[in-house]
Amino acid sequence: MAAEPTLIGSVQRALHLLDAVGASERPVPAKVLARTVGLPLPTAYHLLRTLVHEGYLSKLDDGYTLGSQVGELRRRNSLHALLPRIRPVLRALRDEVHGAAYLSLYSDGDIKLVDIADGPTAPSADLWVGVHESAHATAFGKCILSALDADGRRDYLSRHRLADLTPHTITDTRVLEQRLSQSDDVFNDREEYLLGTSCVAATVRAHGLLGAVAISLPSRRLGTAQPQSLRRAAQRVSRALSVITI
The missing domain is CATH 3.30.450.40 (GAF domain)
Incomplete structure (x- = not known):
């Protein structure tokens, strides 16, 4: 039986956040994203800050949208x-x-x-x-x-x-x-x-x-x-x- 692949949980969670933002036609608040992806709010904030810093997300007054890097x-x-x-x-x-x-x-x-x-x-x-x-x-x-x-x-x-x-x-x-x-x-x-x-x-x-x-x-x-x-x-x-x- 093939061994299970080794997966990086933090990468998976960040990608799930990107998917959730990309699936919405409007900016998505952090609390909604955390609930959608099933993450504790502090963890979601940490990942969102990283994604914004790297340009994959943009933070607006009413939530997050996909960034220029996407x-x-x-x-x-x-x-x-x-x-x-x-x-x-x-x-x-x-x-x-x-x-x-x-x-x-x-x-x-x-x-x-x-x-x-x-x-x-x-x-x-x-x-x-x-x-x-x-x-x-x-x-x-x-x-x-x-x-x-x-x-x-x-x-x-x-x-x-x-x-x-x-x-x-x-x-x-x-x-x-x-x-x-x-x-x-x-x-x-x-x-x-x-x-x-x-x-x-x-x-x-x-x-x-x-x-x-x-x-x-x-x-x-x-x-x-x-x-x-x-x-x-x-x-x-x-x-x-x-x-x-x-």
């Missing part, structure tokens, strides 16, 4: 469900240009790498510095920064230092702003993130989502990357992402 989980789940449609686009781009392909998105004020299509003949770049810290030095980061409004870009740059990653990295905000104004949807980096590696990227836009599709290549092959290939891939990804509800 919406973010829904969005991420929608994105994960679309990966089977997005990954073939990245693989086709990889095979066309013989370079690793990437999808990144702008979310919660940061730039996040969502997926990579690489292979033995198209290895991905060594991401030795976090993507969220190196937008100024990557092609997909520049695509996204250029598409932000002035306030959004100013906010991002105020929170992220222009780190000097290679001798080619732009570390002056004025120079970066000038570079960002020189193109509308396709950007490159020439060994700005990693010596010996260059990237080209095109902007992705879809119903409140902003991102970029990029390829990385040995710098000697940068000239073989055709902008139209990036644009086609970005358009296909944009169409796939357009079904996500934000």
